[in-house]
Amino acid sequence: MSQPIPTKIAVVTSMNGAKSVADAMSEIRGEYGDVIDLKLYYIDDIGKGLEDVAYLIDADIVWLDIRNDVPAVKLIKETLSGSDNVVLGFSMGNIFGVGPVWLEREQSPTQQRIISLIRGRMEEDTGWDDKNFDISKMQGMMKVASVAGKIPLKFFKEIGRRITMMEYWQFGGKENTKNLLLYLAKEYGRHNLKPKPPQEYPEPGIYHPFTREIFSTLKDYLKRYERTKKETVGMLLVGGSNLEDSAVGASEIMKRLEGEVNFISIYSQNFKYPEAIQDFFFDGNGKPIVDMVVSFLLFRMNGGPMGGDPKLTLDTLQSLDVPVLNASPMYLGEIQNWRGSERGLSPIEVITQITLPELDGCIEPILPCGYEESGFDQNIGTEVKAMAPIPDRLDRIAGRMEGWLRLKRKKNAEKKVAIILYNYPPDESGIGAAGYLNTMESIKKLLEALKEEGYTTDKLSEDINELFTSQGILNSGTWLSKGVTAKNSISVGNDDYLKWFKALPEHAREEVVGRWNDPPGDVLTYEERFIIPGIRLGNIFIGLQPSHGGDYKDIKDSLKKYHDKTIPPHHQYLAFYKWIQEEFKADAIIHLGTHGTLEFTKGKETGMSEECFPDILIGDIPHLYVYMASNPSEATIAKRRSYATIINHLSPSFTDSGxxxxxxxxxxxxxxxxxxxxxxxxxxxxxxxxxxxxxxxxxxxxxxxxxxxxxxxxxxSIIPKGLHTFGETYDCDSFIDFITFVLRYDRGEIKSLHRLLASSKGIDYDEMMREPGKMAGDKSYAELAGEIEEIAKEIVSIALNGGVKEAIDHLKVPKAYKSRSIDDLKKTLTFGLEVASNLKRSDEMGSLLRGLSGKYITPNIGGDPLRSPEVLPTGSNTYQFDPRLVPSDAAYTRGAKIAEDTLDHYKNLHNAYPQSVGVVLWGFETMNTKGETVGQILRYIGVKPVRKNPWDVRLKLIPLKELGRPRIDVVVNICGIFRDTFPNVVKLLDDAFNLVSSQDESLEENLVRRHTQEIFDQIKGEVDGVELAQKLSNARIFGPSPTEYGTSLRNLIKSRSWDSEGDLARSYISDMQYIYTADLHGYKSGETFEEMLSHVELTSQIRDNHDYEVIDLDHYYEFSGGLSKAVESVSGIKPEMFITDTTKEIVKTEEIDKAIQRAVRTRLLNPKWVEGMLNDGYNGAQHIQERVENILGLAATTNKVDNWIWGEIEDRYILDEEVRKKLEEVNPWALNNMMDTLFEANERGYWEASEEELEKLREICLEVEGWIEERS
Structure with missing residues (x-):
């Protein structure tokens, strides 16, 4: 009797499935012989010529474990078209048919419903949908249908097969994989086999990574593994087919901390971890039994890839109240590729392993393991890629776990805390520089709070800035010698440093020595000792973060290199943090204020290795970072690269400019x-x-x-009123102002309070905002708007004190209006009270103290609190807006309007459309607006996004007839933060450009296509291959190199190290010539960039944040100014420069000179703003100095700063004796720097000062310098 022909099975899987298939096949061959002929292919190899197409076509069964890899599915469908294989697709708990296998083509409605339940309603070109697979629901439906006789026997049998296969798949593991293969051979290969039924596991359950035992109750587990009196760590493992892979890291952690802590490892196959945590991490009385959680998950804890109820997760973790460390392995990546990559993790890994867990409050993303080739296996016909530990990363995780547990265990009186202040500029004027934070007052408040909580600290004898400047405790003092600095600072001997330095990874040492020579070097060293600029107050150290690029003797050199991420930290920078780790032995580090340089030091973008300097510098010390709530973009970098737990703080109070x-x-x-x-x-x-x-x-x-x-x-205009002091909230008047400003804006169903009040008077609110000079009776709309503002404040005040009903009763409006719109008023005022309640719940200092006690810090989204009041309460651990949802529907709509407004504005000026628009795209703006600039870009080229679910965004081409104009080309300039935090949006935009350039439309109507063809024709003979030429000619997204976050243009301005504006243009082009597409990551192509720039006739950027006007951030002149200057350099023509302000009720697009003038008038020259800054003393003076310098940057890059502005600055700050004396008193170094900037503006021709103005300036400058020398 002849043997049955082996069943041919082709398995296409991600790396996590390979080992279980190989092990299963080994046992099958040992027990049954050659009943199965199997070949395994990795998803990443499909389409690269590495798959055996003939085998795929000839296979009896093609088993796809696609993990949402849509391109692989498409390629396999194309390959198998016309064949009669049985094709099984598994994806995130769903099973679906792909090819001609799928039963009859005509089914009854009941059959179709059952199929849809099995398939999860998946379409041929999508990934997983938002419906979880529900076997029990489908089984019940089948039972009813079969009784009713609605399902043919053949159909019923096939559905039964699918359920069985799904159960094998869902529960996972080697045994289930083995029996699934046997089941396939039996059902489709006609082999007489008897596979065991699916091996089910309790859901949820406890899993022991060493013994592989599974427990369904905490009681059973504790009988087997009794807890000691030491701390207990809970570990979250991925259930189902990933269980064993996720347990690899867990078992390694257990080895490293064996005998030190207890462990409880739990899993959930259905991603219902909140329930699992409640079952296993609390005792019978509801008391937490774990002191820390380490998560080996990807996605969110509740609901997996699509997410469930986030409130359930947050409530559970708040009750547990312990830190949750993110130790998600590389479920999709190989260790070898990660080690050699500047990028670190791929876009999908960033989202699944870092971004989504951050929404649950997970901190410190460190990779414990990843896939690694373990040798060729003949049972599967390829290399086995198995999950393998990364020893040094596991050491880091274990070390940081011990650090957090130590914080929880130690008495406050014994804890040592290092508080680090930013020092930029690195001279006497820049101590504690931080975005809108009064650092000096915040330090006082923090030390008082620590003292009250029992920490061992001394009282300050004087303000920190006085203490540091008087003793020369600085990075680059201008007025005192290094000897004075050394005498009054802490120091470290070179011999001690060498011990620490030699313990660093070899590659890191080579990089430091290659750039800075052998230690000690000459950066802040004195007599062979490293200066550690800081003071000790008992167990508290307050230090100045070292200058990243600097030489003490040359502040210009220091400034020039301050933000250069290609430069490794110098020896003194390393010595500073190593002293904190090894000698001071800090239990926690607090970086106070937005932001420092540690998180921007050299290393991977995400997924740090032992050679990445952020990892080296922070070591095993828990890291708390006090950061502005309105700046989630840079906070995200700090979280991911320096393992920071963010404690966010409020913006300063706001007022109207008047x-x-x-x-x-x-x-x-x-x-x-x-x-x-x-x-x-x-x-x-x-x-x-x-x-x-x-x-x-x-x-x-x-x-x-x-x-x-x-x-x-x-x-x-809404302006900030001074700075914020950490731990404080708004006073009564500012509180009312804040809520009133929040209620200015429409928010979906929540109508603007001002709109409702205008409506009650019969006024069209939009018309009033657009035409304030129009008369309505005997008053202008502007006057009426002022009256409405006052009424709104009064109503808000009454509502805050007496409730919504009292406020509405007080409001005298026509009865007809009341009966029609009273509900709208109730909704608006109720919303205002909710915002007020959240604002009152802000507990910044309390959160920081909780962090120092090793507790859970509740996560919350970051952003402008006026625009997005959901960021309240502060004291939260900031996370970014979900990148999968960019652009939101509202953001696309607003962005589309901005695109049309800018084009209309340009057309009014030039009677034509621009060929190309240069657009600045920041992570900062994208997180705040949810993607308005992305919407703007898509609208320019005539594309609309259609989102089916968070993972599935399609691009729909808007027909030219509907668009009503040509498709305008766009050159997108991104910052490094956008690159790191929105990699999926880079791909989305790249796909959009490729879609448009491929359309069969005229070159006059499709300027994207025209420029693509022109560039392709120019470069096809100059680059390596037609395919690369096509990619380069299609590229429209340019940014800094993968090792950088911005440009060197800012440093040139600040250090005054440029001779001509051409230097600035060349610097920008050199730094921004790197292409980012779906396939190219930081590909250097200056020729392509310059060719794209040559077509730009208009540049555009959005101003989106109430904290920052165009003069408030140096990044505006760096990017908008730098881009415009680069265009001018390449084309010889100055482009139009537009700023679109989306912070107001009516979106407004205007030329940049108008935006600069308004920013200067509302802020820098405004007595209200000046008074607020001067009231905040030393740090307030820093902020004034920064803005004067920013105006010089704008003048140099845009040539749009009017001469009168410089004269008014001199009048307001230098010639006004009262203001000048106040500046001399609080920060004379900042005043001196401001005068230097005025001199420079005159010397470079941006300020045509009279001789009288200059003479007055010289006299006062000498007076101030004398004052400084006297103080020094």
Whole structure:
């Protein structure tokens, strides 16, 4: 009797399935012989010529474990078209048919419903859908249907097979894999085999990584493994087919901490970890029994890839109240590839292993293991890739676990805490520089709080800045010698440092020595000792973060290299952090304020290795980072690269800009003019002349209506009022202002309070905002808007004190209006009270103290608190907006309008559309707006995103007829933070550009296609192959190299190390010539970049945040200015430069000079703003100095800073004796730097100062320098 022909099975899987298939096949061949002929292919190899196409076509069964790898599915479908294979697809708990295997083509509605339940409603070109596979539901439906006779026997049998296969697959493991293969051979290969039924596991359960025992109750587990009195660590493992792989890291951690802690490892096949945690990490009385959780999961804890109820997760983790460390292995990556990659993790890994766990509050993403080839296996016909430990990463995880447990265990009086302040510029003016934080007052508050909590600390005898500057405890002091610094600072001998240095990985040592020579070097060293600029107050160390790039003797050199990520830290930088680790032996590090340089030091983008400097510098010490809530982008980098737990803080209080000096006089004159026009035309003419004369004095060259519009815009602008002190909240008036400002804006169903109040008076609110000069009776819309603002504040005040009903009762509106819209008012005011409640719950200091006690810090989204009040309460662990949802529907709609507004504005100026728009795309803006700039870019090229679920975003081409204009080309300039935090959006945009350039449309109507063809023709003979030429010509996204986050342009401005504007343009082009596409990551191509820039006729950037105007951040001149200067350098023509402000009720696009003027008037020259900054003393003066410097940067890159601005700065800060004396008192070094900037502006031709102005400036400069020398 002849033997049955072996069943041919082709398995296409990710790496996690290979080992169980290989082990299963080994046992099958040992027990049954050659009943199965199997070949395994890895998903990543499909389409690369590594698969055996003939075998795939000839296979009886093709088993796909696709993990949402849509390209692989498409390729296999194409390969198998016309064949009659049985094709089984498994994907995240779903089973689906792919090819011609799928039963009859015509099914009854009941059959279709059952199929949809099995398939999870998957379409041929999508990945997993949002419906979890539900066997029990489907089985019940089948039972009913079979009784009713609605299912043919053949169909019923096939569905039964699918259920059985799904059970094998869901439960996973070698035994289930083995029996699934036998089952396939029996059912489809006609072999007489008797596979065992699926081996089920309790759900959820406890799993012991060493013994592989499974327990269904905590009681049973503790009988077998009794807890000692030491701390207990809970570990979260992935259930199902990933269980054994996720246990690899867990078992290695257990080895490293054996005898030191107890372990309880739990899993859930259905990603219902909140319930599992409640079952296994609490005792019978609801008391937590674990002191820490280490998660080996990917995705979120509740619901897996699609997510479930996040509130259940947060409530559970808050009750548990322990840190949750993220030790997610590389479930999709190989160790070898990761080690050699500057990028670290792939885009999908960043989202699944880092971004989504961050939403649950997981911290410190460190990779414990990944896949590694373990040799060829003839049973599967290829190399086996198995999960393998990464020893040094596991050591780091274990070390950091011990650090957190130590914080929980130690008494406060014994804990040592290092508080690190940023020092930029690295001189006397820049101690504790931080975004909108009064660092000096915050230090005082923090030390007081620590003292109250029992920490051992001394009282400060004077302000920190006074203490440091008077003793020369600085990085690059200008006014005191290094000898003074060395005398008053802590120091480390070179011999001690060498012990620490030699313990570093060899490659890291080579990089440091290669750049900085052998230790000790000459950066902040004195007599062979390293200076550690800082002071000890008992068990508290307060230190200045070292200058990243600097030489003490040359502050210009230091500034030039400060943010250069290609440069490894110098020896003194390493000595500073190693002293904290090894000699001071800190139990925790606090970085105070946004932001320092540690997280931007050299290393991978994500997934640090032992050779990455952020990992080396932070070591095993728990890291708490006090950060602005409104800056989630850079906070995200700190979380991922330096293992920071963010404690976010409020923005400063806000107020309206109001009007002052000539601006207030102008408004009065315009009111007089409006009154005279109807009563006394002769007087109106006189007043009109007075208005124009006064406007000229105020440097406003406009018609009267335009002047009024500008005054209205200035007056209603929301500005910060000084700085924030950590741990404080707003005073009563500021609290009312904040809620009133929040309620200015429509938010879906929540209508603007101001809109509702305007409506009650019969006023069209949008018209009032667009045309403030229009008269409504005897008053202008601007006057009525002012009245509405005051009513809104009054109503908010009443609501805060007496509730919504009292506020509405107080509001006198027409009865008809009340009966029609009272519900809208209730909704709006109720929302305002919810925001107020969250604001009151802000507990920044409490959260920091909780972090120092090893507790869970509740996560929350970051962003502008006025625009996105859901960021409240502060004191949270900031996370970024989910990148899968970019752009949101609202962001795309707003972005599309911005695109059309900019094009209309350009067309009004030039009577034509621009060929190409240069767009600045930041992670900062994208997180805050949820993707307005992304929407803007897509609209330019005529593409609309269609989101089926978070993992599935399609691109729909807008027909040219519907678009109503040509498709405008775009050159996208991204920052490094966008690259690292939105890799999926880079691909989305790249796909959009490729889609548009491939359309069969005329070159006049499709400028993307035109430029693509032109560039392709130019470079096809100059690059390596047609395929590369096509990729380069399609590329539209450019950014800094993979080792950088920005450009060196800022450093050139700050260090004054440039001779001409051409230097700035060349610097920008050199730094931003790196291409980012779906296939190219940081591909250097200056020629392509310059060719793209040559077509740009308009540059555009969005201003999205109430904290920051265009003069408040150096990044505006770095990117908008740098891009414009680069375009001018390449094409010889200055492009139009537009800024679109989306912080107001009406989105406004205007030329950059208008944006600069308004920012200067509302902030830098505004007595309200100046007073707020001066009231915040030393740090307030820093902020003033920064803005003056930023204006120089804007002048150099845009040539759009008017001459009058410099004169007004001199008048406001230098010639106003009261202001100057205050600056001299609080921070004379900042004042001196401001005057240096004014001199530089004059020398470079941006300020045409009179000799009288310069002479006054020289006199005062000498006076201030004398004052500084006297203090020194």
């Amino acid at each position: 009007l002052y000096d000539e601006l207030a006089e102008l408004e009065d004159l315009i009111h007089e003019y409006n009154e005279a026009r109807s009563q006394d035309p002769n007087r109106a003419k006189i007043v009109q002349d007075q208005i124009l004369e006064k406007a000229k004095e105020a440097n406003i060259e406009e018609e009267i209506d335009d002047i009024y519009d500008e005054l209205f815009d200035i007056k209603r």
